[in-house]
Amino acid sequence: MTDAATSVGEYTSDEMMTVTAARCLRDGQVCFVGIGLPSEAANLARLSHAPNVVLVYESGTIGTRPDVLPLSIGDGELAETADLVVGVPEIFAYWLQAGRIDVGFLSAAQIDRYGNLNSTVIGPYEQPDVRLPGAGGAPEIAANAGQVIVMLRQTPRSFVAEIDFITSLGFGRDGRGRIGARGAGPTLVITDMGVLKPDPVSHELTLVAVHPGVEVEAVRRATGWELLVADVIEVGEAPTPDELAVLRDLVERTRQAHSG
Amino acid sequence: MTDAATSVGEYTSDEMMTVTAARCLRDGQVCFVGIGLPSEAANLARLSHAPNVVLVYESGTIGTRPDVLPLSIGDGELAETADLVVGVPEIFAYWLQAGRIDVGFLSAAQIDRYGNLNSTVIGPYEQPDVRLPGAGGAPEIAANAGQVIVMLRQTPRSFVAEIDFITSLGFGRDGRGRIGARGAGPTLVITDMGVLKPDPVSHELTLVAVHPGVEVEAVRRATGWELLVADVIEVGEAPTPDELAVLRDLVERTRQAHSG
Amino acid sequence: MAEIASLGDAIGDLVPDGATVAMEGFTHLIPFAAGHEMIRQGKKDLTLARMTPDVIYDQMIGMGCARKLVFSWGGNPGVGSLHRFRDAVENGYPHPLEIEEHSHAGMASRYAAGASGLPFGVLRGYAGTDLVEHTRVAAISCPFTGEDLVAVPSLNPDVTVIHAQQADRRGNVGMWGITGVQREAVLAATTSIVTVEEVVDELSANGPNHVVLPSWTVTAVAPVPGGSHPSYSMGFSTRDNAFYTRWDGISRDRESFARWMTEFVMGTPDHASYLARIAEEHD
């Protein structure tokens, strides 16, 4: 719903965000995908430059090729178009935990400077101001996927100095690292304003790219801490007409399929 | 091959042994079955007084209804006639270990007075006189089945005072019990001469029944230790014509199916 | 052997107040009819276990059936919040709700351990998260490598309730498509109730991932066509996505929720009447 508001030229900032994420996927990679923007990005990649990307959903559908985006993680089309469907205990044990996932997508309500994610509560756990849905598959995706791509709209309320609850491990509250986790953690944070990467040494998220027409200053203002900015800031490439055509086609097909 | 030798009247001692074991199964019980005499007994029960007995083989076939006896634990007919077929890790974890098996059948090369079974080696483990096949599913059947029925031809070489190796736990070398095992253990030992049960207190196997025409003295001579004998010894009921007809029919069908 | 029973009798006979009840179904095959029947029968003090509480537990929590919730993701899939769940946790309405939350992997491991007759499951998870201080996990180290891992306690419900596509006349249950943790939840439970779309002579695999539960692992089978609405049963119905979207508005305030429950659940004698009411409304 923020699309109209943040529209930049002839594409929206959410479209830019989705396209940017899709471009990060290489053909043949195995991706653990959630519902929403990650699902949109992964399927855009599959329908454009990465036809052999393998999409895995926590509902147990492996190698699925939905024609429209699922509204829920368990939509029938995910099963009908999958290479195989397995039970939920197996998807987490044999597939995610075993290290078979190259890229895991995550979103959250809050992220801190070390890429830790909160999808559990706003405020104190015992007496929350807002009770969020909770962990789902996120903690083990964060721990066991080869790398994690975070997709999150950038606002001072979502990019916070002090995270209320660590649902999924980034590099820890002190940024020291990832004891007990095997994956590389959040290597990319893609927002509606630009792209952040953890500093190789300090692990602190650093702005490395902005989307076309976005000022670094605006990104700073949208961040709840003193944002680190790379010496050289890239400007992301706007969505190509082809990318936009495939994405909008997918979204429209989806809208029609799920309406009524 | 011992059949002819031990033939008693118009049925063999192996037939008596099989019929005796079959009679111990109640309709609807879930039985974990191995190849050979146990498979013969369990299928005889299914084809006679216990049509709803559930046969489970360690190959992952559950509720199977073979028309002929399997030669191997993985014969195709076991899968074709099963209610469901599962993988081997699952058959042991979800089905046997979980305590879903009422009766497990076991055999062995050696048994001792406390119902411990050896199917691993004759002689020292490191330098065995005879290397036997080994454990297979037996240790966990002995540990986790509700009760265990042992079927074994009775000779001084199989009923030994000192067992060379405990592959499957009965009541332990000292007869003290079954630490770490949840099932009741060997509640019945059915041989070609009679039936033994563990003493409720000492757990020592006690002769409680002989087959028709078998002298208690002969059973003593076939036992490698000073055999306990119940005050009152029952004499087993000879196979009925119906039982023999069904059993011989099954064996003949099996012979024809597996010949050539 | 499973007994073929009416849903009303099965819930009445097998689900005591205060029981730990797992009603599983991962978006697909959610046993809504059974949940509605528990609401109609006024079940209370239940400990409700479910990976994704979904609208089914939002309704049961809002109607005061639950004393405690054991879960791993409490949202309205593809829509947003579960408002009755939030109202219970944030404001203790209709009464305080104790919660025990896990990750999906943790819940799945708990059910699998329960189905395996083990007291705990082991996984690579929870590490570095604040969940560790707020849920039931323990550190465990590998006796061979010394590596540190996490143990979760097995989950063995008193009663597990699921919805499946088929049962045969002997009570064997067949389902396909996305089957989630239902098999483990049934095998881990003391008692199990399965509502089914149809009773057939022979089970038939009409989709991928055919799962069979033998009759002797199930306590009662109740034929309830459409028993998963607004969830779906692959091969029989499609997910009522519009309803899930409408639920956001219905459940947002206490009065409209109460009105809806009175009209569609308390005001209908059984699931067939509920489905008829839903259909009318669509016209």
Next chain:
Amino acid sequence: MAEIASLGDAIGDLVPDGATVAMEGFTHLIPFAAGHEMIRQGKKDLTLARMTPDVIYDQMIGMGCARKLVFSWGGNPGVGSLHRFRDAVENGYPHPLEIEEHSHAGMASRYAAGASGLPFGVLRGYAGTDLVEHTRVAAISCPFTGEDLVAVPSLNPDVTVIHAQQADRRGNVGMWGITGVQREAVLAATTSIVTVEEVVDELSANGPNHVVLPSWTVTAVAPVPGGSHPSYSMGFSTRDNAFYTRWDGISRDRESFARWMTEFVMGTPDHASYLARIAEEHD
């Protein structure tokens, strides 16, 4: 993505001397052709893992391919002893064979742990047996209940080899019927080779328990019709029970074993020729 290769190339390229090799198949779908090819290529110092060594490992042990055997039941199913296995253990012929033996449940748990990326598995087993002193197990206690259980180390073969009914042209593998621990053995391995009866456009479930291994979990697929003889492939062949019975005589003494191996395996360039030789003999 799995590469479709010839059996000779797959074994030559992917199975180094000294590797830990698991060749699974629980009576059904035993990859005999691959075993014969390893014998032809003179593979040696292998650590051979398999729940049931069966005739396939009896042949490889007798031909001197194995340094160590990891197993849980070493008999000739329905017939009796594996004489080459016994000769190696009892008399160190053709050379001493190190053995590590488990129960079936232990081996299955080891493969499942390996497939799950865990360093160990937990089970209720081995308790009170002499296996405990002669194999790799460890005591582990439940951090919640204190109950004592047994841990087994995960088994992650360097190479797993299996035989399946089908692969599609992208290298996805499909099998059905009794599938044993093959899925876990492949998922636990660093490298995997799958011989198949046929390569098809679309995988099709032609029996119960359809199991699919995605192309990207398999290293190489080699079409080898009849590749499981004398074991069988449900839907393609039946078990050659007569051969298993004959094997008792063939393998009982060293000379007749050597003669048979020379004639049927070393003397045949590939599996098609082996099958032709077997067929001739039957006439």
